[in-house]
Amino acid sequence: xxxxxxxxxxxxxxxxxxxxxxxxxxxxxxxxxxxxxxxxxxxxxxxxxxxxxxxxxxxxxxxxxxxxxxxxxxxxxxxxxxxxxxxxxxxxxxxxxxxxxxxxxxxxxxxxxxxxxxxxxxxxxxxxxxxxxxxxxxxxxxxxxxxxxxxxxxxxxxxxxxxxxxxxxxxxxxxxxxxxxxxxxxxxxxxxxxxxxxxxxxxxxxxxxxxxxxxxxxxxxxxxxxxxxxxxxxxxxxxxxxxxxxxxxxxxxxxxxxxxxxxxxxxxxxxxxxxxxxxxxxxxxxxxxxxxxxxxxxxxxxxxxxxxxxxxxxxxxxxxxxxxxxxxxxxxxxxxxxxxxxxxxxxxxxxxxxxxxxxxxxxxxxxxxxxxxxxxxxxxxxxxx
Amino acid sequence: xxxxxxxxxxxxxxxxxxxxxxxxxxxxxxxxxxxxxxxxxxxxxxxxxxxxxxxxxxxxxxxxxxxxxxxxxxxxxxxxxxxxxxxxxxxxxxxxxxxxxxxxxxxxxxxxxxxxxxxxxxxxxxxxxxxxxxxxxxxxxxxxxxxxxxxxxxxxxxxxxxxxxxxxxxxxxxxxxxxxxxxxxxxxxxxxxxxxxxxxxxxxxxxxxxxxxxxxxxxxxxxxxxxxxxxxxxxxxxxxxxxxxxxxxxxxxxxxxxxxxxxxxxxxxxxxxxxxxxxxxxxxxxxxxxxxxxx
Numbered sequence: 303x304x305x306x307x308x309x310x311x312x313x314x315x316x317x318x319x320x321x322x323x324x325x326x327x328x329x330x331x332x333x334x335x336x337x338x339x340x341x342x343x344x345x346x347x348x349x350x351x352x353x354x355x356x357x358x359x360x361x362x363x364x365x366x367x368x369x370x371x372x373x374x375x376x377x378x379x380x381x382x383x384x385x386x387x388x389x390x391x392x393x394x395x396x397x398x399x400x401x402x403x404x405x406x407x408x409x410x411x412x413x414x415x416x417x418x419x420x421x422x423x424x425x426x427x428x429x430x431x432x433x434x435x436x437x438x439x440x441x442x443x444x445x446x447x448x449x450x451x452x453x454x455x456x457x458x459x460x461x462x463x464x465x466x467x468x469x470x471x472x473x474x475x476x477x478x479x480x481x482x483x484x485x486x487x488x489x490x491x492x493x494x495x496x497x498x499x500x501x502x503x504x505x506x507x508x509x510x511x512x513x514x515x516x517x518x519x520x521x522x523x524x525x526x527x528x529x530x531x532x533x534x535x536x537x538x539x540x541x542x543x544x545x546x547x548x549x550x551x552x553x554x555x556x557x558x559x560x561x562x563x564x565x566x567x568x569x570x571x572x573x574x575x576x577x578x579x580x581x582x583x584x585x586x587x588x589x590x591x592x593x594x595x596x597x598x599x600x601x602x603x604x605x606x607x608x609x610x611x612x613x614x615x616x617x618x619x620x621x622x623x624x625x626x627x628x629x630x631x632x633x634x635x636x637x638x639x640x641x642x643x644x645x646x647x648x649x650x651x652x653x654x655x656x657x658x659x660x661x662x663x664x665x666x667x668x669x670x671x672x673x674x675x676x677x678x679x680x681x682x683x684x685x686x687x
Numbered sequence: 688x689x690x691x692x693x694x695x696x697x698x699x700x701x702x703x704x705x706x707x708x709x710x711x712x713x714x715x716x717x718x719x720x721x722x723x724x725x726x727x728x729x730x731x732x733x734x735x736x737x738x739x740x741x742x743x744x745x746x747x748x749x750x751x752x753x754x755x756x757x758x759x760x761x762x763x764x765x766x767x768x769x770x771x772x773x774x775x776x777x778x779x780x781x782x783x784x785x786x787x788x789x790x791x792x793x794x795x796x797x798x799x800x801x802x803x804x805x806x807x808x809x810x811x812x813x814x815x816x817x818x819x820x821x822x823x824x825x826x827x828x829x830x831x832x833x834x835x836x837x838x839x840x841x842x843x844x845x846x847x848x849x850x851x852x853x854x855x856x857x858x859x860x861x862x863x864x865x866x867x868x869x870x871x872x873x874x875x876x877x878x879x880x881x882x883x884x885x886x887x888x889x890x891x892x893x894x895x896x897x898x899x900x901x902x903x904x905x906x907x908x909x910x911x912x913x914x915x916x917x918x919x920x921x922x923x924x925x926x927x928x929x930x931x932x933x934x935x936x937x938x939x940x941x942x943x944x945x946x947x948x949x950x951x952x953x954x955x956x957x958x959x960x961x962x963x964x965x966x967x968x969x970x971x972x973x974x975x976x977x978x979x980x981x982x
Contacts, residue, residue: 359871362801390876397873404872409865414887423883424873538873 305374306546306578307333307356312369314351314360314602323646325351325364327602330673333546335376338572338579340593340610342586342625344643348602349582353548356580357400358384358392375399376545398428401539405551407531411523417534418519421506422499424541429502430495434470437494441467463491470495502541510537510567529560533567540571547571548580553588565591586629590614595679598622601644601654604673608680618682620659653685661686697974704973707966710959718772725769735770736921737762746935746949758931758949762921768956770923774835775960778908779901782842787897789843790850791890795881797851798858798889809855812848820845821907828916835918838911842904853896857889864888891975899968902961909957925960928953 309331316323326348333339341349354360356371371384373395384392404410412420425433441464448457469476482488500519507515510533523531532552539547549568553561569592572579583589589596590610597607598621606619617623624639641658644650650657656666663685671683698704717724727734740753741761749756755764797808815823827841861867862885870884905925911917912926913933920927929950938945 357872359868361868393874393876395874396871397875402869402872404865404869406865410869412866412870412884412888423870423875427874535869538869 304335305332306335306376307331307374307580308370308372309352309356310370310372312352312355312371313367314348314355314364315367316364318363321647324602324649325646326355329369329602329604331597331604331607333578333580334595335374336572336576336578337594338568338581338592340581340583340589340596341599342583342589342596343599344584346601346643346646347599349584349599350550351602352599353402353550353580353582356384356546356548357396357402358387359396373400373546394428397424397539397544398542399544400546400548401542401544402548402550403532403535403539403552405554407528407535407555408523410535411531413523416520416522417507417526418500418503421503421519421534421538421541422496424538425499425502426495428542429499431471431474433495433498433502434467436498438464438467438471440494440498459491463494466491467494503537506537506541507534509540510534510571512537528556529563532556532560532564536564536567536571540575540577543575544577546578546580548582550582551584552581553583554585561588568592586625598625601646601649603654603670604681604683605655606680606682606684607673612677612680616680618676618680618687619684620661620686621655624658624660653683694974698970701970701973703966704970707963707968707970710963711967714772714776714960714963717769718776721769721773725766727766735774735923737767737770737923739763739921744934746932746946749948755952756948758928759935760921760931762928762931764928764948764952767923767928768925768953771925771928771953771956772960774918774922774924775905775908775957778835778839778842779905779964782839782846782904782908783897783901785843786847786850786900787893789847790854790893791886793847794851794854795858795886795889798855799862799877799881799885801859805855808851812851815845815848816852818845821910824907824911825914825916828911833916833919835922835924838908838917841911842907846900846904850893850896854889854893857892858885861885861889895968895972895975898971899965902964902968905964906957906961925953925957929957 309329312326312329313324314326316325329348329352331352341352343349351360351364355366358366360366366385369385373382373384375382382395384395387395411417441460444453445457445460445464448454448460466479466482470479479492483492504515504519507518512518512530512533518526518530518534523534526534536552552568553564556564565588568579568581571577579592581589581592593610595607595609596613598605598613598619600621606613606617606622613622614626617626621639627637628639630636639658644654644657650667652668653659653666653670656662659666665685669685671685673681673683674687675681676687698708722734728738731738739761740757740763743761744759746759747753747757747761753763753765755768758764758767793808793812797805824838824841824845827844828837831837831840858881867880867884870880875884908917909924909926909929912924913930915930917926917930918924932946932949932953935946935949937943
């Protein structure tokens with residue numbers, strides 16, 4: 303399978319007053335076309351930062367220090383180096399080719415706009431030309447059908463609108479509509495674009511199985527339940543049929559029953575839209591449900607990457623083993639990993655896991671292990687191998 | 688549209704906010720219909736200049752001809768207060784409008800981008816805030832020459848920093864919200880995020896402060912006029928009318944309240960105007976509080 307995203311040697315550091323925090327260190331990770339790749343790890347292991355680095359949205363004072371993220375665009379066929387892209391080209395990718403679902407569905411929706419407004423915004427940002435084309439067809443329909451006094455009065459405006467929409471449909475950012483959209487009254491000439499976006503929005507809401515989508519679209523976020531909000535957020539992320547959907551703990555804040563529905567939704571979307579999904583979670587059960595491959599991160603470094611069956615049946619890295627052991631099971635005493643998560647300001651030397659590792663060797667204190675392929679598609683970074 | 692109905696209902700429900708609306712509505716009517724309520728005499732060129740009936744210094748008691756009496760220099764008080772309503776709205780709305788605009792631009796730039804931009808803008812506001820507002824305003828008016836326009840410029844200069852600061856603080860808070868991150872995630876530009884996502888969530892405290900401040904600005908303008916730093920002599924302006932009455936606050940010995948009307952009537956107009964805006968501002972705060980349950 304072709305790789306959609308190739309991350310090589312990615313390092314993210316936060317320059318804080320207390321010192322430099324190594325959020326991600328020398329990360330190599332591939333996301334293949336059409337697969338669901340899970341990232342599991344404890345809080346602070348750099349899962350979310352990996353996702354934000356792909357979108358280049360690392361918050362201040364964090365910085366991407368080195369590395370490369372190559373993105374294979376299915377439509378243009380070319381390979382884009384995301385970290386070297388100009389900011390405006392990057393904006394055209396965010397929400398369009400790569401989009402993200404956030405953890406808190408309530409907080410990710412702007413409280414002052416309706417659900418419909420917020421999803422339409424994605425279309426208005428990235429699908430202007432198509433919207434222009436559809437709006438033009440609609441005006442053409444009016445021009446050929448319109449009879450009577452009212453229609454003949456409105457005719458000049460329709461002609462003007464038609465010309466504007468034609469321009470929008472042809473060019474990427476034409477001058478006249480852009481200029482008019484800043485003028486209070488003339489802005490209204492472009493209302494059909496918003497209308498077309500609203501229609502697409504309703505379709506999108508139907509796609510994520512929201513009952514009565516037209517009515518939900520005019521509701522404000524606080525009027526919906528958590529599950530509905532998360533569906534709306536997913537609809538927003540899927541609006542432009544992205545090639546990569548990044549889901550940052552999308553089920554963490556939901557009830558278990560809603561969680562199951564969401565996982566089902568993710569699975570269906572992946573099959574229908576052929577998108578790759580980067581699924582970030584700290585819940586191993588959830589990861590085993592949805593993912594094709596799973597990667598395990600610890601303190602900003604990758605420990606192990608393997609297919610789901612391989613990882614759960616033959617965990618090789620001591621940290622992965624410890625994680626799987628600490629999953630609560632009925633009738634079994636809960637085992638925890640001894641010690642505390644590595645201090646990100648003063649990380650342990652060598653392998654970051656060695657102070658807590660049952661198999662630690664002297665070499666673990668000095669040298670970090672390179673990622674090695676121990677069997678087909680199973681990579682481990684440990685001195686044991 | 689249900690939001691508008693909701694707001695209207697909230698406004699009317701509270702007796703104090705209703706009082707505020709009624710007071711301001713009365714002033715609006717006075718300002719709009721000033722030419723009908725206090726018709727300027729024939730051949731009077733500038734309607735904002737108060738017609739005078741002689742040149743005697745002693746105020747005249749209310750009479751048929753001058754229903755609120757005349758003040759020092761025989762300026763008609765009734766004409767002055769009615770046309771002064773227009774001056775008050777003019778000063779209050781223009782100054783607050785400009786100040787809010789400056790505050791939104793500078794405050795959101797500073798709050799959203801942070802770093803060096805924030806540092807520069809905020810240090811400039813600190814410099815302005817370091818001076819006592821009224822004294823700085825007096826100095827500015829004295830420097831550029833007393834007139835109503837100078838008063839407005841001076842009040843703008845002294846009041847924009849607090850708005851820039853307020854908006855910066857609110858933007859700073861909103862900036863950390865997930866939905867701002869999410870809008871960045873759908874590919875919105877910085878300008879779009881500020882205008883569409885950050886400001887609508889951060890603007891409410893500013894609107895409340897603006898409505899409260901319209902009264903305060905009019906009060907400050909009246910204070911400057913009282914000190915002789917305002918409109919030219921004879922211009923219809925409440926501050927000026929109180930200034931004319933400065934020597935007549937206490938009447939001749941044996942009859943200290945003889946010229947009460949000269950200072951009390953313009954004073955009451957100022958008082959009610961400021962009170963009206965304060966009540967309205969409180970009402971706005973109640974309505975715009977997002978924690979208030981809707982429906």
